[in-house]
Amino acid sequence: MNTASTGDGSNEDSASESPGGSDAALFDQIQKGRVLLERELEKTIVGQKEVIEQLLICLFSGTHCLITGAPGLAKTLLVRSVAQAFHLDFSRVQFTPDLMPADITGTEILTDNQGHRELRFVPGPVFANVILADEINRTPPKTQSALLEAMQEHQVTAAGKRYGLPKPFFVLATQNPIEMEGTYPLPEAQLDRFMFNVLIDYLPFEDELKVVLDTTSRTAEPIEALFDAKDILQFQALVRKVPVAQDVARYAVRLVSATRPNQPNTPQWVNDSITWGAGLRAAQMLVLGAKARAILHGKTHGRFEDIRSLAPPVLRHRLLLSYKAEAQGMTVENAIEKLLSEIPCES
Known part of the structure; x- marks a missing residue:
């Protein structure tokens, strides 16, 4: 996809030429996949197209996303639906004031192996492709920071040993507005690890009416997986080009x-x-x-x-x-x- 650039922010060849070879196939796959993906997400999510686009940008960029909004705006449902559409391992952590760092990263336990006792590492919920850190600002900064190494290095350290995380690795953290009681502002270092802070607001009247009618009259259709982890890694490589x-x-x-x-x-x-x-x-x-x-x-x-x-x-x-x-x-x-x-x- 390398083309010569001009001073006006366009590219001399890119306006008339498409990517070549396998890149062209990936490019077309993303175009067609976006339409199908929006159709799938409409099964559970009404509106919020800009929010969905921003989540996809984060995912295809290989970064992480912070979602801010009042309780009850379907933040958790949105993240779960995206994970299902991409057929990625999904893990949810409900952040509470008593949550400990080991509850996120995992811990070592003493096991009996044929008469010999040994320590065995039990991975925490962070060992998944998509991590939903729900209401991350409900827990103190010490526990919030447990995600920092994972987000930055794609690994965690426990008892002096490093454990790699699966690829792709995508953290979506939801938080309540800081004006609400019982919230802890995120540390600046961790805030900077999030590519976006996406705002989710209340739905327009007609969209809210549709949600009320749909959710009280039928069961939501299951989300069909359109992509897999390998596709996401290829998309991320294409974005860099x-x-x-x-x-x-x-x-x-x-x-x-x-x-x-x-x-x-x-x-x-x-x-x-x-x-x-x-x-x-x-x-x-x-x-x-x-x-x-x-x-x-x-x-x-x-x-x-x-x-x-x-x-x-x-x-x-x-x-x-x-x-x-x-x-x-x-x-x-x-x-x-x-x-x-x-x-x-x-x-």
Whole structure:
């Protein structure tokens, strides 16, 4: 898929040429699969198409996703349905205040083997392809951090031994809004490991009515598996091959840099309103996400519109507003919208 890029964020050949060989087959498989996947998920999920797209982008990018929304918005059902559609091993961990790190990663137990006692490692629920960390901010930071090594290194350490995790490995963590009682804010290091913070809001009236009528009159149809783990790994490799013009990558870096207070090219309002800006990983996630989104939209190169579309989920959990900005009623969403309006695609 390597093509020469031009300064306008397009590619000289990609507009007229499709990927070649096995890449072309994978590209077509994703296009057809997305339509079928949306049809399957409609069996259990009403609406939320943007949310589903963002989950797919994370999965195809080989990253992890944080989902924020009030209780009862079908966050758990959505994640379970996605895992079923991809025929991946699924594991759910309900985070509670008394959950211990070993409850996630696993522990060693003493066993009797033909008269000899020995320690045997019993894998925890983290040993699966798709991990649903349900209400992750209901448990203290010590336990939250047990996921950090797994998310970063795709391995866990127990009793001095390292254990590799299956591939693909995808953590989807749901959390309740931090304003709710009994929640613990996620550590900054762990927040940064999530590619997106996806917001799930209440459904529009007509969609909510459809859910009520459907769920009270019939049993939901089972989700049919459309892909498998091997397919996902191939999709992830294909995403890495998608070209992005230097101007598009430069725009991603400029957008992220503008969130950091007291930098040479930072807008003055950012200095006054943002205490902590996004780091390098945010720009990496923007570019990687743009590649995956481009494929899902039938394009062979990352574009400016992909960067702009993904800026909110990439940045919303990486910005910390000042007390002054919050007192004036500013939200992170307002800040991101203002940045997008002020930072032009063309430098």
